[in-house]
Amino acid sequence: MSMKVGSRQVDGVTIVDCSGRITLGEGSVILRDMVRDLLSKGNKKIVLNLAEVNYIDSSGIGELVSAFTTTKNQGGELKLLNLTKKVNDLLQITKLYTVFDVKDDEAAAVKSFR
Amino acid sequence: MTEQRVSYTLDSSLETIDRAEEKATHIATELGFPEDEVMQISMAVREGAVNAVLHGNAYAPDKKVTLAFEQTGGDLVITICDQGKGMDLSKIPNPLAPENLLKTSGRGIFLMRSFMDVVEIRPSQAGTELKLIKHVRGAAGGKEASQ
Numbered sequence: 001m002s003m004k005v006g007s008r009q010v011d012g013v014t015i016v017d018c019s020g021r022i023t024l025g026e027g028s029v030i031l032r033d034m035v036r037d038l039l040s041k042g043n044k045k046i047v048l049n050l051a052e053v054n055y056i057d058s059s060g061i062g063e064l065v066s067a068f069t070t071t072k073n074q075g076g077e078l079k080l081l082n083l084t085k086k087v088n089d090l091l092q093i094t095k096l097y098t099v100f101d102v103k104d105d106e107a108a109a110v111k112s113f114r
Numbered sequence: 115m116t117e118q119r120v121s122y123t124l125d126s127s128l129e130t131i132d133r134a135e136e137k138a139t140h141i142a143t144e145l146g147f148p149e150d151e152v153m154q155i156s157m158a159v160r161e162g163a164v165n166a167v168l169h170g171n172a173y174a175p176d177k178k179v180t181l182a183f184e185q186t187g188g189d190l191v192i193t194i195c196d197q198g199k200g201m202d203l204s205k206i207p208n209p210l211a212p213e214n215l216l217k218t219s220g221r222g223i224f225l226m227r228s229f230m231d232v233v234e235i236r237p238s239q240a241g242t243e244l245k246l247i248k249h250v251r252g253a254a255g256g257k258e259a260s261q
Contacts, residue, residue: 023160024128024131024164024168025128025131057160057164058161058164058219058221058222059164059219061221062217062219063218065216065217065218066218069216069218090225093225093228094209094210094224095210095215096215098215099215
C-alpha cells in the first residue's frame with residue numbers, strides 16, 4: 001500500500017493524517033512535500049497522525065527526523081500522534097522516542113501547542 | 115525442514131528493494147517464523163537492498179544486485195551482493211550517539227543488527243557482500259554480530 005496524506009485544521013493546529021508506508025521513494029517524498037507545503041503557507045503547528053502507517057523503513061525514519069528539524073528551524077513545532085506498535089518500537093530502538101513529542105490523544109496533542 | 119537455496123539477480127532500482135522485501139516476507143513466512151520475526155527479517159533485507167542499490171551500485175543500470183536465501187540447519191541465511199566500490203564500516207557513525215540522533219540517514223546497518231542474529235559485511239570480488247542470519251526459534255539463543 002503506497003502512502004497517502006491529508007491535512008485538516010483543528011484550533012490552529014494542522015493535523016496530517018498519514019496512511020500506508022513511509023519508505024524510500026514515493027512515501028518519503030509525499031511526506032516531505034506535504035510538510036514543506038504546510039510550512040511555506042505559514043502552518044507551523046503540525047501533528048503527524050501515524051495511526052494508519054503500518055510500515056516505515058530507515059529512510060522513512062529519516063524523513064520524520066527531517067520534517068521535525070525543518071519545522072523546528074522555521075520556528076514551528078512538529079509532533080507525532082497515534083503511533084502503531086511497529087513505528088513505536090522503531091522509534092524506541094533508534095532512541096528517537098526521546099526526540100519527538102509523541103502523543104496518543106488528538107485533543108491533547110492540539111492542546112499541547114503553546 | 116529440508117535444506118534449500120534460491121537466488122535472484124536484480125536490477126539496481128527502487129523496484130528491487132520492494133521485491134527483495136517481498137521475497138523475504140514470503141520465504142520467512144513459509145519457513146514458519148512468527149509474525150514479528152518475519153517483519154524483522156523483511157525489514158533487514160529491505161535495508162540491505164537499499165544499501166546495495168543506493169550506496170553500492172548507485173542505481174547504475176549495468177550493475178546488478180544478487181539476493182540469495184538459504185536454509186541451513188536451524189538458520190535462514192540471506193546474502194545480498196552488490197557491484198559497488200565497497201564501504202568503510204569505520205566511517206559509519208553510531209546512530210544512537212546524541213550528536214547523530216537528528217541525522218536523516220545512517221540507521222540501516224543499525225536496524226539490520228537489531229533485527230538479525232548475525233550481520234556480516236565484507237568486500238567481495240565485485241563489490242560488497244552482506245550476510246544476514248536469523249536462527250529459527252529455539253535453534254540458538256543470544257545475538258552476535260561481526261563485520
